[in-house]
Amino acid sequence: MKTEQQESVLDANMARRSFLRYAGVASVGLLTTAACHKDHKITPSSTGVDLGAKNDFAILNYAYALEQLEAAFYLQVAATPFSGITSAETKLLTDIRDHEVLHREFFKAALGAKAIPDLTPDFSSIDFSNRAKVLAAAKAFEDTGVTAYDGVGYLIESADYLLIAGKIVSVEARHAALISNMITPGSFAGPDVIDTTNSLNKSATIGEVLKIANGFLKTKVSAVNYGYIAS
Numbered sequence: 001m002k003t004e005q006q007e008s009v010l011d012a013n014m015a016r017r018s019f020l021r022y023a024g025v026a027s028v029g030l031l032t033t034a035a036c037h038k039d040h041k042i043t044p045s046s047t048g049v050d051l052g053a054k055n056d057f058a059i060l061n062y063a064y065a066l067e068q069l070e071a072a073f074y075l076q077v078a079a080t081p082f083s084g085i086t087s088a089e090t091k092l093l094t095d096i097r098d099h100e101v102l103h104r105e106f107f108k109a110a111l112g113a114k115a116i117p118d119l120t121p122d123f124s125s126i127d128f129s130n131r132a133k134v135l136a137a138a139k140a141f142e143d144t145g146v147t148a149y150d151g152v153g154y155l156i157e158s159a160d161y162l163l164i165a166g167k168i169v170s171v172e173a174r175h176a177a178l179i180s181n182m183i184t185p186g187s188f189a190g191p192d193v194i195d196t197t198n199s200l201n202k203s204a205t206i207g208e209v210l211k212i213a214n215g216f217l218k219t220k221v222s223a224v225n226y227g228y229i230a231s
Helices: 004-023 025-037 056-079 087-114 131-155 159-183 206-216
Strands: 048-050 220-222
Touching: 056 087, 056 131, 056 159, 056 206, 087 159, 131 159, 131 206, 206 220
Parallel strands: 048 220
Antiparallel strands: none
16 A cells, blocks of 8 residues: 555656646756756855846746745645635646646756756745635645746746746646636736736736745745845
């Protein structure tokens, strides 16, 4: 009989293979080949890691860091359901968990040796037994993720990488809309996330996003080459 940990690893491996097929072998091969031939130094420290040189791999690792955080959050949500959770809510949050694990495993496989280390989350400020607190945290993570992808799109040099980022942020935006509606029906595109002047989603800088993300990470992430040091 498999243990819960073994089942978790098996699920992650299955998710990884599934997403690699979905994203396309050509895209993954392109990332992996480039990673082998392009210098990109990751600088770990006792408390954190820097994204390294100012290039596409720093952006991919930036996305990988956020996907690690989101996957860890939803794995915790699934492992310790909040009080009064319904079967419908369980299904929706489990689907989101699976998506985030897929995203995390995709970046890990694609970046290979150029990937930042596994990050250690800190969710001590979140009461996972309380529905309102869990959904508020989920909304913060999803909205931050979408604004993060939107905020760095212009920095991506490779059209192939930009395509991958576009595919992933589209899913993240669906998550954000769903979580918002779970909190307040009909709020899927409110003024808190949409610029009402032009109906475009708001974006955020690397520094703004990492300041939020680091609040939920024991392993702090910095981006010195983009003007942001971990705090």
